[in-house]
Amino acid sequence: MRAARLITMVLLLQSRPAMTAAELARELEVSERTVARDAQALSEAGIPVYADRGRAGGYRLIGGYRTRLTGLARGEAEALFLSGVPQALREMGLADAALAARLKVSAALLPSLRDASRTAAQRFHLDAPAWFRSPEAPPLLPAVADAVWDDRRITARYRRGEDVVERRLEPYGLVLKAGVWYLCARPAGHDAFRVYRVDRLTAVTADEERFARDAGFDLPAFWAERAEQFARSLLRAEVVVRLSEEGVRRLPGAVDPAAAREALEGAGAPDERGRVTVTLPVESEKVAHGQLTALGPEAEVLAPEGLRARFASDARRLAGLYAP
Helix, strand or coil: CHHHHHHHHHHHHHHCCCECHHHHHHHHCCCHHHHHHHHHHHHHCCCCEEEECCCCCEEEECCCCCCCCCCCCHHHHHHHCCCCCHHHHHHHCCHHHHHHHHHHHHHHCCHHHCCHHHHHHCCCCCCCCCCCCCCCCCCCHHHHHHHHHHCEEEEEEEEECCEEEEEEEEEEEEEEECCEEEEEEEECCCCCCEEEEHHHEEEEEEEEEECCCCCCCCHHHHHHHHHHHHHHHCCCEEEEEEECHHHHHHHHHHCCHHHHHHHHHCCCCCCCCCCEEEEEEECCHHHHHHHHHCCHHHEEEEECHHHHHHHHHHHHHHHHHHCC
C-alpha cells in the first residue's frame, strides 16, 4: 500500500513544478505528517525530493528528475479511454487504474501541456444518469466488468419476471444508458447476441478460461441496432394525422424520431393548403394523445375515432377557457 503511494507521490511531483504538503495530502488521502515521512523515505531511497520550508513552501523534484514509471499498462490504457466518465469508472472498479494512467500521461507530457487534463475537465463533463433519479451501481457490476475485460465466460443468475433463470454467457460489452447498465452477451450454444440489465443479475461466477472473442462484433453498432429495434417494438398502434407545414417540422421532436421519419417518408403529396396526411406508429392511443397535444393546432387526428374524440373534447374545453 505504501509503495503504491510513494510511486504516486513521485508521479504527482513530476507532473507539476511543486506541490504543498496540503495538496499532496489531499491527493494521496493521508495526513500532512504522512506526506513528510513519505518525502523523507523517497529522499533516503535516492529520489531527489526537495522540501521548501516556510508558509509558501512545499515539495518538488530537483534537477528535472524523471522516473521511468511512465509506461502505461494495458489495463490503465483501457481505463484511460473511459476517463471522461468518472462515475462509470468508479462503478466498474476502475477508478484507481484511471488515476494511475492519468498521472503517467501527465508525467510524460511536456511542461507546457501538463495542465491539459485539468483544462479539459473544466470544459467538458458527461453526466450519464437521467434526471430526477439517484444512480445506484449494481452490486455485481465490477465482477461483470472484470469478465468483460478478460473475455471470461460467466454463469449468471438473472431475474426474469417472477422467475430466476441461469445462463452461461460470453460477456462482450457493457453499455451505460441513462444511468442503467446493460450487458451485451452471447448465450452459450447460440449465435445471436442478447442484452441483459445488470441490476437484474443475482449471481455471477466467472470461468478461469477465456473464450475466443468474435472479431466481427462491433459493440456501438450492435447497441444502436438493438436500441432502435427496442424503440420500434414499443410502437404497437397507429394513428392517422394531418399535419401543417409547421407540424411536419415539429413532429420529430414530439414523437419517437424513427417513427416520425417512417411516417413522413410514407406520406402522400400535400393538399391545397400544404398539409400532409401521415400514418404514425405510436405506443398507444393514450401516449399518442400526450405526444400530439404538444403540436397544438398544427396536427389534426383523423383516426382512430376514439383519439379524435379526445382531441375534440380538449378543443371544446380550451375554447371555453379562452372564450371572451
